[in-house]
Amino acid sequence: MAATDALRLEGVTRRFGAVTALHEAWLKVQDGEFVTLLGPSGCGKTTLLNLIAGFLEADAGEIFIGGKLVTTLPVWERDLGMVFQSYALFPHMDVARNVGYGLRARGIPRTEEAARVTEALGLVRLSAMAARRPKQLSGGQQQRVALARALVIRPRLLLLDEPFSALDRNLRTEMQLELKEIQRRLGVTTIFVTHDQGEAMSMSDRVAVMSEGRILQLDTPEVIYGRPAHPFVAGFIGDATVLPGRLVARDGAQAQVEAAGLAFTVPAETLGDAPPGAALSVYLRPEDLHPIEDGPGLDGTVISRAYLGDRAELVVECGAAGRLMLRLPGQAAMARWPVGAPLRVGFAGARPVAFPA
Template sequence: MTQASTIEAESGTAPEPVTSRGEAPGTVVIDTVTKRYGDSTAVDGLSLTIEAGEFISLLGPSGCGKTTTLRMIAGFEEPDAGDIRVSGRSLLGVPPYRRDVNTVFQAYALFPHMSVAENVAYGLQQKRTPKSEIRDRVVDALDLAQMRGFADRKPTQLSGGQQQRVALARALVNRPSVLLLDEPLGALDRQLREEMQLELKLLQSRLGITFVFVTHDQGEALSMSDRIAIMRSGRIEQLADADTVYARPASAYVAAFVGQQNFFRGAVAERGAAVDSAHALVRGASPALQEGTAGLAAVRPEFVSIDADASADASGAVNTARGTLIGVSHLGETMQYLVRLGDDQSLIARRPSPEAPQLAVGDAVVCSWRAESVLLFPADDAASAGGYVAPPTA
């Protein structure tokens, strides 16, 4: 359902027409925006168009500019340069309470002395909305958040997940064109966080409202987003759907931040199709680098096979590396193996539990993987790569 059809269904009126700028209701345009704090640049000439009804995540480590970007859309910060538009309207100089957006924070900020229904109704009361309309809209919002049965409870009588739903209902009751979510699941335990991820995505699909979600958790971004903007130093390193970001990262920075990687550093060989590292000649499926330069090869743990060295026949494998098994971890559906290749590097392999080999710490092992599973990057990205390269071992 699109946002326009949602508005029509809820209000019984025709949807708002596309603006003169050609930007549909709920579209967010960030146009070459810069934000500085003293000598530090938090957001650096950022441009991004978020389509109406899209679920987009701003993903990156602390200090990359994602929360500052969200706060500028919300109106809690003003850009030093550039423009921000929602539904074709520039927000420069517009106070937060006059913007057609609502924000849900990690800290729920519920009024402890008010009931759930009173918390949800508070914003409408401040706008002097008629009481009959407040009552109907609060019921609708609580239904959306599956919290109507808790309407008379106080926040202290609710679990963390229930409080999060109340915070969502409080934001949705205003029927904003854009909902901003600033790491709203960060305070929840893992199981509840995963449940809320599913609920958020289902809710957004049902409403058709534009969701802008800020997180440093790659799992959250991958599981919910239509597109993901990977941010680095106030800029977007890559903007794409989850499949593209995971399988075809634009840089070593993205490859390292999304998922986990085994990185091999060395000289580019075989006409640009391989990296000759200290522990393995790592071949890719096609030339990607300039031979003789410094390169970086990456392979994800789930693509690495592992067997006991004595019994393994890896002679036909395109890529192999031998080492000593120094750790085995049961991850439920997968088994994880940590292999020491040398004093300066280790490698991670993950295999589905039903087919995982029976190996013990101290075993000599051989790891292998296909050339199609290898990503090749120039070495100038290596300094920012956060993939798995173990520290020196004794």
């Protein structure tokens, strides 16, 4: 038997009046995969999640869960666990009854409910708090109750919409690690929504980068960062210095480009049908740039710097090439390059990408 995808979207479109919130989304998610929808506010992440869940109807396209067509099925027939930004716990029920809610709704016997609630609370490390009311818990604990409530029904798909955005930074990092660990242990296929790229990059098997209702690229964090397929992805993920350049020559899968008087090799796949001489935007990562003493490079002046403990970020003004951002080991950089210091920037080993300008 051919393996079925845990989730498959085929050309799913949703409009709100004149706004196309989601434009022909195609997506295949494997069993056990952790896929994140990442993009700026209003790009269509929640719309896509709500279409998968059945809270919204598609204007076009089909949705399959575990190989079964669900496009017109109601929410409760889709076999999903859901966690939202606001915990949406029942305030009048204790933790155990909150977690068991989905089991009671499905008519699971009381003894089995008790056993599965105990197991789910153990999973999120809240066994000692089964008798508390939601308002007697911290934000992180409430979000763990919401997670237990979603997992206790053993869903085919776990959907999470910005579940940690109300938590402070430390708690958020802790919850990210915990969710990832639980997800790995249970092997539950997960669709996670966030606008925080660090969260997306650290947790996901694959990331779908979205902009204006479209999925622009769906790939592993390494490929999304190192081989962005679209200028929006290159600019949205990580930091980039963009130099104006031009195409010199193509050489199979690679191309030679010139930017700021320097020569670079880039993948040809993102250049479309640009001819030699065409204007390009060349995207460099901070780790592509190093201070050098001599050799090919650009001379500039440090105009600002930020000390971040393990590293320092220096902005170097390089005449016509503009401002370049370098990321250097913290202490050494602070001692060596104060604001106003001259600095020559080299690009040894740089692996930039380029797009038609």
